[in-house]
Amino acid sequence: MPREIELWGHAQVAQAVRKRLSQLRQEISLGDSPPIDLEEIKQSVVEEVASAHDATLVSVFNLTGIVLHSNLGRAQLCESAIQAVKDVASNASNLEFDLASGKRGDREAHVEAMICEQTGAEAATAVNNNAAAVLLALNTLAMDRKVTVSRGELVEIGGSFRIPDIMSRAGCSLTEVGTTNRTHLKDYAEGVDTDTALLMKVHTSNYRIEGYTTNPTESELAKLASGLGIPFMIDLGSGNLLDFTAMNLPKEPTVADAIGHGADLVTFSGDKLLGGPQAGLIAGRADLIAQIKSNPLKRALRLDKMTLAALAETLKLYNHPEKLRENLPTLRLITRPKAVIEKLATSLLPEFASALGPQYAISVEDTLSQIGSGSLPVETLPSSALRIEVVSGADSDLRALGTAFRQLPQPVIGRIHQSALWFDLRCLEEDQKAPLVQQLGELNL
Numbered sequence: 001m002p003r004e005i006e007l008w009g010h011a012q013v014a015q016a017v018r019k020r021l022s023q024l025r026q027e028i029s030l031g032d033s034p035p036i037d038l039e040e041i042k043q044s045v046v047e048e049v050a051s052a053h054d055a056t057l058v059s060v061f062n063l064t065g066i067v068l069h070s071n072l073g074r075a076q077l078c079e080s081a082i083q084a085v086k087d088v089a090s091n092a093s094n095l096e097f098d099l100a101s102g103k104r105g106d107r108e109a110h111v112e113a114m115i116c117e118q119t120g121a122e123a124a125t126a127v128n129n130n131a132a133a134v135l136l137a138l139n140t141l142a143m144d145r146k147v148t149v150s151r152g153e154l155v156e157i158g159g160s161f162r163i164p165d166i167m168s169r170a171g172c173s174l175t176e177v178g179t180t181n182r183t184h185l186k187d188y189a190e191g192v193d194t195d196t197a198l199l200m201k202v203h204t205s206n207y208r209i210e211g212y213t214t215n216p217t218e219s220e221l222a223k224l225a226s227g228l229g230i231p232f233m234i235d236l237g238s239g240n241l242l243d244f245t246a247m248n249l250p251k252e253p254t255v256a257d258a259i260g261h262g263a264d265l266v267t268f269s270g271d272k273l274l275g276g277p278q279a280g281l282i283a284g285r286a287d288l289i290a291q292i293k294s295n296p297l298k299r300a301l302r303l304d305k306m307t308l309a310a311l312a313e314t315l316k317l318y319n320h321p322e323k324l325r326e327n328l329p330t331l332r333l334i335t336r337p338k339a340v341i342e343k344l345a346t347s348l349l350p351e352f353a354s355a356l357g358p359q360y361a362i363s364v365e366d367t368l369s370q371i372g373s374g375s376l377p378v379e380t381l382p383s384s385a386l387r388i389e390v391v392s393g394a395d396s397d398l399r400a401l402g403t404a405f406r407q408l409p410q411p412v413i414g415r416i417h418q419s420a421l422w423f424d425l426r427c428l429e430e431d432q433k434a435p436l437v438q439q440l441g442e443l444n445l
């Protein structure tokens with residue numbers, strides 16, 4: 001099999017041959033007499049090696065209606081970021097090299113000033129993700145000491161990030177104060193002692209406590225902390241840099257608001273509302289950022305050159321706020337008008353109808369998209385979807401339909417809801433329409 005060996009390498013092919021032969025031996029030892037056909041053996045070896053070589057990480061159509069979907073890779077990068085990643089990936093770069101002096105430079109010089117400019121912070125640093133940012137900040141400022149957090153903010157995000165767990169891994173002990181729905185300033189004041197190193201507020205990004213509730217403002221907490229001589233840190237999660245209300249979107253706190261209210265440190269994600277690569281940003285007081293940068297853990301959590309390049313280009317877009325809606329995919333998608341999405345849905349309906357045939361009833365329906373990734377968990381964005389119902393009405397047929405769409409060359413991911421398969425078209429941009437339609441003929445129904 002010279003062609004196969006050329007394609008996949010000798011070791012891979014030999015291993016697949018051995019595997020097939022040992023299967024045959026085992027069948028024979030169990031008393032079977034399988035036909036020994038060289039062509040059949042060759043065919044099964046080719047299939048085995050080829051399937052092991054299929055990429056497992058592939059691009060999909062996100063038609064779930066959740067723009068920043070954590071399981072589907074969150075933010076899509078802007079064009080300039082993609083170009084910058086390609087550039088640093090394929091060439092040597094001045095990642096840690098100061099071109100002016102010819103001496104060693106700081107890799108964060110490529111982003112720090114821009115983060116400060118967009119947030120009003122004195123200094124900033126960046127690590128692998130926001131979970132790492134929280135871990136590093138806690139470990140630097142409060143190892144072997146206490147951190148005070150409200151019982152209403154002991155958040156779990158996506159199963160593996162839980163404030164109490166990250167706290168203990170950072171070497172801190174958690175002091176819970178207040179209750180789930182109501183925490184007062186005096187609860188914080190009374191929960192603090194000489195061993196307390198940090199006052200922490202966590203943005204409850206993926207849920208909301210409503211009704212009989214109270215919480216001190218960020219300014220009140222900042223004042224309390226500064227009176228006690230300890231820092232006040234806010235884990236903001238989504239890390240919005242923009243005034244959303246100016247774009248007719250629901251209000252979401254900004255990093256600059258948090259700094260303006262007196263937070264000494266703010267941690268937030270790069271790939272949520274900011275619309276960049278996976279990263280965790282820490283912005284705040286220069287002396288605290290300097291301590292964080294010199295923590296030995298920082299090296300283990302630092303950003304690689306491709307992420308830094310993408311983050312720098314994403315942040316640069318914020319210097320042109322008037323063009324942000326056009327150039328930043330996350331913002332473009334969440335501000336996409338419903339009328340535009342509905343028009344797209346209407347134009348796709350006949351294509352889906354002819355690919356699916358008469359066993360399926362398809363309609364264009366109003367729906368509600370979400371921003372996702374814990375940003376504005378309750379608010380929704382009016383959108384439009386293709387709704388597909390199985391005429392026979394069997395649930396198993398509906399699930400099989402969902403599977404068939406996920407098995408297309410570029411998998412199409414929708415959502416099963418109220419006995420129908422829904423494809424919210426908010427995240428299908430004009431240029432993706434043709435590739436989507438083209439592959440509908442391959443649906444295996």
Ligand SMILES: *Cc1c(COP(=O)(O)O)cnc(C)c1O
Pocket residue numbers: 129130131132134155157161202203204205206235236237238268269270279280373374
């Ligand atoms: C999303 C989120 C995190 C975790 O951020 P990652 O970038 O996913 O690591 C931590 N805290 C809050 C409040 C969040 O919303």
